[in-house]
Amino acid sequence: MQTAFAYLHYLAPDAKALEAELDRRAARGWALQWLLAGLACFRRTERRDLRYCVELLPPEERTDEARQARQDYLDLCADAGWDLIDQTTTFRIFASQPGRDPVPLQTDPALDFEANWKTVLREARWSALHFPLVLAVTLLLHWLFPKGALHWWEVFLSWYALAVVPLLGAILACDIGYFRFLGRFRRSCRQAVKAGEDLPVPRPWAARLRGLLSGAYLPLLILCVVLGLLPSPDRISDITYPGDQYPLVRAEDLGLPSSSESGYLLWEGSELLRHGESMTFSEGELVRSTWYACRWDWLAEVVLGSLVREEENDDAMHFHPPVTPSPAEGLGFDESWLYDDGAGWQCLLARQGREVAVVEGPVDFTDPAVLAMVRARLGWEAVP
Numbered sequence: 001m002q003t004a005f006a007y008l009h010y011l012a013p014d015a016k017a018l019e020a021e022l023d024r025r026a027a028r029g030w031a032l033q034w035l036l037a038g039l040a041c042f043r044r045t046e047r048r049d050l051r052y053c054v055e056l057l058p059p060e061e062r063t064d065e066a067r068q069a070r071q072d073y074l075d076l077c078a079d080a081g082w083d084l085i086d087q088t089t090t091f092r093i094f095a096s097q098p099g100r101d102p103v104p105l106q107t108d109p110a111l112d113f114e115a116n117w118k119t120v121l122r123e124a125r126w127s128a129l130h131f132p133l134v135l136a137v138t139l140l141l142h143w144l145f146p147k148g149a150l151h152w153w154e155v156f157l158s159w160y161a162l163a164v165v166p167l168l169g170a171i172l173a174c175d176i177g178y179f180r181f182l183g184r185f186r187r188s189c190r191q192a193v194k195a196g197e198d199l200p201v202p203r204p205w206a207a208r209l210r211g212l213l214s215g216a217y218l219p220l221l222i223l224c225v226v227l228g229l230l231p232s233p234d235r236i237s238d239i240t241y242p243g244d245q246y247p248l249v250r251a252e253d254l255g256l257p258s259s260s261e262s263g264y265l266l267w268e269g270s271e272l273l274r275h276g277e278s279m280t281f282s283e284g285e286l287v288r289s290t291w292y293a294c295r296w297d298w299l300a301e302v303v304l305g306s307l308v309r310e311e312e313n314d315d316a317m318h319f320h321p322p323v324t325p326s327p328a329e330g331l332g333f334d335e336s337w338l339y340d341d342g343a344g345w346q347c348l349l350a351r352q353g354r355e356v357a358v359v360e361g362p363v364d365f366t367d368p369a370v371l372a373m374v375r376a377r378l379g380w381e382a383v384p
Helices: 012-027 064-069 071-079 109-127 130-146 152-157 159-192 206-231 298-313 368-378
Strands: 002-008 030-036 040-045 052-056 082-087 093-094 235-241 262-269 273-282 285-294 334-340 346-352 355-361
Touching: 002 206, 002 355, 012 030, 012 093, 012 109, 012 159, 012 206, 012 235, 030 093, 052 109, 071 082, 071 285, 109 262, 152 159, 152 262, 152 273, 152 298, 159 206, 159 262, 285 298, 298 334, 298 355, 355 368
Parallel strands: none
Antiparallel strands: 002 040, 030 040, 052 093, 082 093, 235 262, 262 273, 273 285, 285 355, 334 346, 346 355
8 A cells, every 4th residue: 555644734723724735635646544743644545536624623622531422423424424534632634435425514604613713713822922921021020020140142152042042033933923823814714704705714835834833843942942051162161270371360460379279260152252250269368350252342342331230230149249330540441440348359340342351359450560460361452
């Protein structure tokens, strides 16, 4: 027996488009054997009178008990010339009996719409908004009740994270587009019912496209999660600090005695945004250094402004209480901000060209010798 397979994933509003597709294949001599998760199996047939009817499965009949209770209805369908050949969570698929001219199962479009289509379309429309609503509520809650520091520009640190942005955009566009289609389709159904006409049949190519996009929906979401969790390919996170290899300021660079060779180093990023961070210790004092190299001038300005606001954020991770840095002139940088707690500890935030740095520790960053060492470690030249 000759068999063939095809991907026929159709959504509930496209039931009649699936019916038309099965009829086209039947006209070419292919009979449906089964349909599972969008994969359809066909067998070769010599029948030329084969036709199909695809019905929406009513919401109240999506349990095993209800399906068995509908056996009387299936018997009536068989008497009318239709045999049930498959049933999914969305459709009932009937095939015409050999040598019979079956009676249409749905003769009243208004009754069909009120009994089946109205509820299914409403459920599908709200379902299309699940992801956009969850995303919108999440962003709103973060805006109203901020916890920690969220920097949107950190997506530039990894090509993996950056790839998530268009994928999420595509998913949102599909959901919103499907929501709008369902609204138009429901209005078209209502207009057809009022005019006493048959319910509209979606365009074949559009129905197939919706099915393909729906089938790719969950894999795309999983891919977004996986990409979001993947670290930068050249990411380094180590408790041993390797010294001169990176443009980061250490305790010994600031003239402080180094208590050990241990420390913390983070190095990550892409060609668009590179990030380094280190912590070194000196007699119980911490020196923390953060450095960013940006692809564009505007990104460097955004990063600096965001880091200044982070110092003031009570929910951000600090090794000190929240502080309010003030603009500092005459330090030899394109832009600089400084905070002094009055007890010998300072925080310096600076931008030189497309690079941004934050250095904090128990030193005086207004000291020319300290500033010279900071610029030397960062590889920055003083602004004339």
